[in-house]
Amino acid sequence: MRKALELTVNGESVSVMADTRDTLLDLLRDRLGLTGSKEGCGNGNCGACTVLLDGQPVNACIVFACEAEGSDVSTIEGVAAGDRLHAVQQALIELGGTQCGFCTPGIVIAARALLERNPRPTPHEIRAAIAGNLCRCTGYDKIVAAIEAAAGGYDAAPAGKR
Amino acid sequence: MSAPFDPNRNLANVSLRHVGKPLVRTDAPGKATGRTPYAGDYVMPGMLHAKVLRSPMPSARLVRLDVSKARALEGVALVLTARDLPDRLAPTDIPGQTGQTRLKTDQQILVRERVRYHGEPLALIAAESVDVAEKAMSLIDYDLEPWPGVFDPESAMRPGAPVVQGTDNIVARHAIGKGDIDAGFAAADMVVERTYRTQFIEHAFLEPEVGLAWVDENDVVNIRVSTQVIEHFRFIADAIGVPHNKVRIMGALVGGGFGGKEDITVEIYLALLAKHTGRPVRLEFTREDSFVGHGKRHPFILTYKTGVKRNGKITALDVRLVSDAGAYVFLSPYVLLYGAIAAPGPYLIENLKVDAVSVATNNMYTSAFRGFGSAQACVAYEQQMDEVAQAIGIDRLDLRRRNYLKTGEPTATGYRVPSAVWTERCADIAWQALGEKTPAKGAIRIGRGLAAYQQSYGRLTFLHDTSEAWVGVEVDGTVIVRSGVTDIGAGQASALAQIAIEVLGVNMENVVVYNSDSAVTPLAGTTTATRALYMTGNAARVAAEAVRGRLVARAAKAFGVPVDDVVLADNKVSALDRPDKAMSFADLVRLCATEGIQRSELAMFRAPFTDRLDPATGQGQAFADFTYGAHAIEVAVDTETGEVTVLKSVACHDVGQCINPAAVEGQIEGGAAQGQGYALSEEMIYREGRLMTPSLSEYLIPTAMDVPVVKSIILESRSGVGPFGAKGIGEPALTPVAPAIANAVADAIGRRIHDLPITPEKVVRALHGID
Numbered sequence: 001m002r003k004a005l006e007l008t009v010n011g012e013s014v015s016v017m018a019d020t021r022d023t024l025l026d027l028l029r030d031r032l033g034l035t036g037s038k039e040g041c042g043n044g045n046c047g048a049c050t051v052l053l054d055g056q057p058v059n060a061c062i063v064f065a066c067e068a069e070g071s072d073v074s075t076i077e078g079v080a081a082g083d084r085l086h087a088v089q090q091a092l093i094e095l096g097g098t099q100c101g102f103c104t105p106g107i108v109i110a111a112r113a114l115l116e117r118n119p120r121p122t123p124h125e126i127r128a129a130i131a132g133n134l135c136r137c138t139g140y141d142k143i144v145a146a147i148e149a150a151a152g153g154y155d156a157a158p159a160g161k162r
Numbered sequence: 163m164s165a166p167f168d169p170n171r172n173l174a175n176v177s178l179r180h181v182g183k184p185l186v187r188t189d190a191p192g193k194a195t196g197r198t199p200y201a202g203d204y205v206m207p208g209m210l211h212a213k214v215l216r217s218p219m220p221s222a223r224l225v226r227l228d229v230s231k232a233r234a235l236e237g238v239a240l241v242l243t244a245r246d247l248p249d250r251l252a253p254t255d256i257p258g259q260t261g262q263t264r265l266k267t268d269q270q271i272l273v274r275e276r277v278r279y280h281g282e283p284l285a286l287i288a289a290e291s292v293d294v295a296e297k298a299m300s301l302i303d304y305d306l307e308p309w310p311g312v313f314d315p316e317s318a319m320r321p322g323a324p325v326v327q328g329t330d331n332i333v334a335r336h337a338i339g340k341g342d343i344d345a346g347f348a349a350a351d352m353v354v355e356r357t358y359r360t361q362f363i364e365h366a367f368l369e370p371e372v373g374l375a376w377v378d379e380n381d382v383v384n385i386r387v388s389t390q391v392i393e394h395f396r397f398i399a400d401a402i403g404v405p406h407n408k409v410r411i412m413g414a415l416v417g418g419g420f421g422g423k424e425d426i427t428v429e430i431y432l433a434l435l436a437k438h439t440g441r442p443v444r445l446e447f448t449r450e451d452s453f454v455g456h457g458k459r460h461p462f463i464l465t466y467k468t469g470v471k472r473n474g475k476i477t478a479l480d481v482r483l484v485s486d487a488g489a490y491v492f493l494s495p496y497v498l499l500y501g502a503i504a505a506p507g508p509y510l511i512e513n514l515k516v517d518a519v520s521v522a523t524n525n526m527y528t529s530a531f532r533g534f535g536s537a538q539a540c541v542a543y544e545q546q547m548d549e550v551a552q553a554i555g556i557d558r559l560d561l562r563r564r565n566y567l568k569t570g571e572p573t574a575t576g577y578r579v580p581s582a583v584w585t586e587r588c589a590d591i592a593w594q595a596l597g598e599k600t601p602a603k604g605a606i607r608i609g610r611g612l613a614a615y616q617q618s619y620g621r622l623t624f625l626h627d628t629s630e631a632w633v634g635v636e637v638d639g640t641v642i643v644r645s646g647v648t649d650i651g652a653g654q655a656s657a658l659a660q661i662a663i664e665v666l667g668v669n670m671e672n673v674v675v676y677n678s679d680s681a682v683t684p685l686a687g688t689t690t691a692t693r694a695l696y697m698t699g700n701a702a703r704v705a706a707e708a709v710r711g712r713l714v715a716r717a718a719k720a721f722g723v724p725v726d727d728v729v730l731a732d733n734k735v736s737a738l739d740r741p742d743k744a745m746s747f748a749d750l751v752r753l754c755a756t757e758g759i760q761r762s763e764l765a766m767f768r769a770p771f772t773d774r775l776d777p778a779t780g781q782g783q784a785f786a787d788f789t790y791g792a793h794a795i796e797v798a799v800d801t802e803t804g805e806v807t808v809l810k811s812v813a814c815h816d817v818g819q820c821i822n823p824a825a826v827e828g829q830i831e832g833g834a835a836q837g838q839g840y841a842l843s844e845e846m847i848y849r850e851g852r853l854m855t856p857s858l859s860e861y862l863i864p865t866a867m868d869v870p871v872v873k874s875i876i877l878e879s880r881s882g883v884g885p886f887g888a889k890g891i892g893e894p895a896l897t898p899v900a901p902a903i904a905n906a907v908a909d910a911i912g913r914r915i916h917d918l919p920i921t922p923e924k925v926v927r928a929l930h931g932i933d
Contacts, residue, residue, distance in 0.1 A: 036196025
């Protein structure tokens with residue numbers, strides 16, 4: 001069954017036709033073309049699809065699109081302000097926190113949410129905040145270091161300008 | 163012109179500007195912003211969606227397959243079964259570049275009659291939507307009649323066992339014989355014999371297999387796919403019955419591989435569906451498809467019998483390896499060969515016997531996985547070293563010091579390693595770096611373990627491996643690198659950029675790398691076997707050096723100085739000690755362009771080419787070179803719950819020369835986490851061939867909460883055969899981790915668990931003496 005949904009995505013009002021069986025991830029990727037959020041498992045185990053739903057990190061693959069009606073959704077595409085990257089993004093780039101990169105969008109979202117509620121997290125708090133985001137490449141060290149650096153007032157400059 | 167460039171010249175005094183620096187990788191900004199398109203992010207107008215119907219049974223006979231209802235469903239474009247592909251087979255051998263004859267292991271694409279593993283494909287569906295394709299799957303009627311199966315390699319070797327492959331289930335054997343094994347044991351003061359077992363494990367790359375195929379106006383089947391090997395285009399063409407130049411593979415940046423995207427995954431299905439429908443087709447595996455749809459790491463049974471003198475000198479080693487190949491051959495013969503060659507580890511063993519056999523069963527087929535047989539061998543040889551040390555009552559590191567292979571000494575196959583062998587230095591440094599021991603407390607016991615290793619980088623030399631890269635300079639002074647190398651997340655493309663700018667004296671923002679397209683980028687071979695940097699890095703360096711040679715010759719003429727006095731750095735050209743002689747790099751390139759001097763070069767790098775090993779003795783050269791190092795671990799074991807916590811993790815590897823030290827550390831840290839999963843938590847459990855762990859909530863890879871901070875100590879001997887003296891680190895980073903953890907657990911609890919993974923249940927059982 002098709003249904004018209006109204007919601008806010010990355011600060012913009014969106015009106016979109018969706019199937020009632022669509023997940024929020026389907027809505028973002030297939031109907032809105034926002035492919036930055038990734039599907040790694042489809043059942044909420046890996047965190048590659050992490051987005052913010054009314055400010056809370058959720059696995060978009062296990063939220064129905066209809067549940068997001070009237071909500072405010074933030075995805076990786078909305079994290080940087082134009083050329084100006086978020087400090088977490090800048091730190092991940094410069095400290096080698098991305099390898100294959102498939103988990104990275106979800107981790108950026110989870111880390112940003114953490115820093116908004118806890119601007120000076122300990123390494124343990126950082127690890128707890130991204131425990132739902134699986135990474136198979138990095139062993140997490142450089143991701144944790146990047147989030148720590150970002151929390152320490154990392155100077156965010158446009159990518160590639162350093 | 164300068165002398166022809168020799169990539170293996172002495173590098174001891176070369177100073178580097180860009181290589182060896184932790185520069186921002188070319189792929190990092192796109193990944194951190196979500197802008198990087200992966201293979202699954204592409205769509206096309208009129209695209210169909212595919213699904214694969216799989217067998218729920220591991221051993222069966224397909225007695226009826228009726229797809230008529232599925233074909234009749236509105237929105238279904240095509241349903242393919244084996245009946246539609248009477249003469250089509252899927253090649254499964256290692257992809258070759260030099261025309262080697264492949265093993266006779268081509269297999270059915272879809273089940274014709276015999277089902278040999280849980281998940282084997284029965285039918286392919288292409289429909290207007292994923293929903294319709296799934297509905298069509300449910301409308302396919304089939305009857306499977308259970309067929310006698312065999313589910314462990316030891317049973318499968320017995321006479322009368324159900325036959326899965328060939329006549330006796332034996333898919334490969336390798337033997338190595340060196341010295342006099344009987345005399346070696348006769349000279350021993352003590353003989354220690356133990357059997358170790360490793361488990362099936364899953365790559366669990368975050369990006370499941372995915373691709374998009376279409377047939378273009380020239381009848382070329384184009385496939386954009388997540389793969390480590392774009393050069394499967396030849397096998398795909400053979401499978402669908404078209405010439406090799408009618409299949410083009412475009413690999414996107416890959417969301418993790420680890421060997422799991424070394425074999426063909428979705429490509430043949432996509433090619434068939436696109437060719438038969440004439441429409442673009444997309445196929446994305448679900449996580450469950452991925453778990454049942456690609457090969458696993460081989461479980462090995464490794465029996466080690468070591469003869470040793472009281473002073474710690476090993477006099478003889480007799481090794482028997484049995485690997486479970488699962489239902490189809492794939493890369494099992496090669497994985498077994500790697501295991502056999504690696505069997506003695508980084509030790510000089512003069513009297514050696516290795517008997518290795520790989521056996522087909524009705525378990526999931528097994529194939530490439532980071533470490534490729536060498537990792538399984540290390541699990542055994544490094545635990546065996548600890549058990550031998552304990553048996554004769556000497557220090558674990560002392561036993562190793564007595565026996566380390568040294569530079570120039572012969573390996574198991576009698577090949578004398580040309581590069582620095584710094585095993586002892588790495589092991590001692592890693593062990594020292596563990597620092598002060600964490601105190602035990604209450605039910606918590608503390609233990610330490612170490613594992614050293616020898617791991618090849620580069621393919622087996624009898625495969626005659628080659629790699630190509632093209633480097634060109636534009637008239638504005640920017641640089642382009644083109645190479646077919648696939649980038650699976652380790653920074654393979656970015657490394658080529660760093661190599662090219664080192665040679666040409668421009669900066670990182672002035673270079674772009676195009677990679678991973680079988681039709682338009684020069685063929686570079688596979689991103690497997692820790693070969694990408696070694697092979698393609700050398701090719702890129704040779705190409706860049708050729709371009710540099712022409713540019714420098716022209717500059718020398720312009721400046722009136724010898725070529726050796728021309729300096730290329732920071733986008734500028736200058737003459738040594740002649741501040742008046744300078745121009746921009748762009749001006750030099752423009753000058754060359756005006757005069758028709760070639761500004762690009764296509765280079766091929768060839769690994770050493772050898773014959774196969776002697777089949778009776780296993781002697782000869784198998785690899786170009788090896789990486790050496792060690793990993794040291796401290797664990798806490800809770801004797802009440804059996805839980806193992808890794809407290810400290812220290813790696814020390816000689817990588818020859820870092821191209822990008824941040825990327826090297828990334829490999830080491832990722833290898834440590836993957837090795838920890840291998841040791842403690844990961845197991846693909848098959849009951850009578852059926853997968854019992856089909857999701858990431860049952861198959862447990864380490865999370866950020868499970869792993870410690872890894873200390874990486876990187877040594878640079880500059881003695882490797884890669885660019886600038888680099889060795890490989892992709893696989894070596896993983897290899898010693900699991901045995902180091904196993905040794906630490908045994909040290910903590912005073913008992914050894916001989917089969918991975920070391921789960922809390924096994925620890926508690928061991929502590930209570932329960933078998």
